[in-house]
Amino acid sequence: MKVNCRLCDSKKMTQFLDLGHQPPSDQFVRAERLDNNITYYPLRVVSCDQCKFVQLDHVVDPEILYQDDYPYVSSTTNAGRSHFDSFAGSVVEKYKLSKDDMVIDIGSNVGVLLDGFKRRGTKVLGIDPAPNIAAIAESNGIPTKVAFFGHGVADMVKETHGHAKVITGSNVFAHINDLNKVMEEVDTLLDEKGVFIIEVPYLRHLFDFMEYDTIYHEHLSYISLMPLVPFFKKKGFEISHLDEVKIHGGSLRIHISRIGDYTPTPIVEEMITSEERDGIHEQENLENFARKVKKNRDDLIKLIHNLKADGKRIAGVSAPAKGMTLLNYCGVSKDDLEFVTEKCELKIGRFTPGSNIPVMRDEDLISHEIDYALLLAWNFKDEIIKNLPEFRERGGKFIIPIPEPHIV
Template structure:
């Protein structure tokens, strides 16, 4: 990715409520973009880096980044392909089956997904006979979706594009997005687009990492420039209100270390509001998710984790052990850069995505190799950077453990298996 000329901009107001009453609670330093993998010839060129500072809005409670990298830079040529993770394929196939059943979708129904990536959700929906349209700005990945028969509108989901889509395809029964809502700076534009396109009885579904889980399980490494918001239900509820919409259901789902799937509708829509909404609000109250002190304590805990993991890794290196990393994902790069783990500790990082092989991690410049390398080399330890796939990974590499190798799972507590 060419980010040499990329400029970030600094927001001064809360993304949802526009308040200026925000406090900084976790500073991860200046880091390169977590998905800006480097080619060998780029290693000597100065690497742009940007502040990674986390703020809490004392008015509506949204946790967010204010240093924003334009979406044009981050998402036009995207390297993250959803279908490379087997558990994601399973997750989205089940989601497709669930919404068809729950909302009585038929071959007359129309589902739009923005941030549709390679069609990981729309493919199973299409197989169930539903009319679908993907919306995604990444030209390279949209091509993959198109070649699999998933029609894709190649651009960002905005009010203007919603009008074009409405004209061409008509209104939608469901507009859905998974792990995209956290990526977008101008959410007002998105919600105006949803208002344009959604049928009166339509449903808007957004899947995002739940700030409660990030807090309880210490998943700080989901913080990187692409993720500009970290959600609780309360700030979202207030936000939807602005567009005459309301949240009517919240599901807890297991992706990305624990996410929420939020179902919203127009206020005039018929769906009943389920208890899960008030249950989540009560949980957030209990955990004081609306108070600054909660986040200040969180920042301190993350600092403690960093010290513990570094102590372990440096001890292993002192003992002459070999260590490699597993999963050159964006969140792994937050961890590597914030903790300061470089090639002095990890010989290399392996990753399942072929597209990353031969590249180097941003910031720490660790080479990325195919996963088979582990079975060839039998390093003493494999540090799992993609901890949310730890079970998949260990299952896939049983032979490595049989041969005496050990996995280190760094979060939420250090676990060696």
């Protein structure tokens, strides 16, 4: 389904990057379904002519994207866990939250962020659409409501749990199609002087560090600040504070509150002004990025094919959603990678969507005498490399695909 601009409803949007047709990146295929046809959807990035918001113009039905066996479980790395803990700590401190304050996390996954709040004494509630993931959260002691945020859940939650002092959303705002509805639900649920805090990958990092693999169907919007200002204003909100954080290659934590509740900190104006000054929304900048994406693909395929021609054995390490964009867009096939490894048990034994590469365990790098490991979760590269000492001692090397394909 094609859509208007998610923020300003303009029909006029200009495409600058086409990543082809791809299957949903989290649909790891079970062996018995390998012969079934899977559906490919367009993956195109456009910029709104009016407000400059960067987004996908094709929306895949969330019921298809977030089905019951959705395999994404956050916090599988130490870096991820410590990130969420410091997120919770900084919010509790900044807003002086106490035991009477409710924190609601949307897209709460297995409850890692809320666990950080709970341990610091606040009340917590998770909202997540995936029943299997919510069940894990409940078993971790995090009460979780199974629902899509932005579909009328706010009134229900307000009845049962009261208002929230803080609503968080880590890597979820950019995943929701109807952002108007999201802000209406936030307004319903937020207490007086409440704060809505979203953590989103920043468009600037996407451009600066060539993170084009973070473009996939779940990820509908690519956030910059300038287009958000008039959007939030229309909803009675404003950006009151910003933190730059180092997760997922570089994200922004945006604090949003009702106009006038808090005096915006100086960094808000500084960062908005710098976006304009540096011309990040200019057509020329967008096209330049698209050119570099094509070059990255050509360079990576050449590197892999040269290694194969030398008789080297290659596998992938880690299988995040973004790795699937990279494999499918670059045309990396099961002839190139013998398998990819993954720690997440839900993915092991399945096959990567589109490229049909088997998902195995890290130990298989050794037993299959792999020479080169293509590191797909490059944002956790230090931790992953450190955790594979035996592979390194055997002379194994890593191919890092982003920002430019290189070997370490």
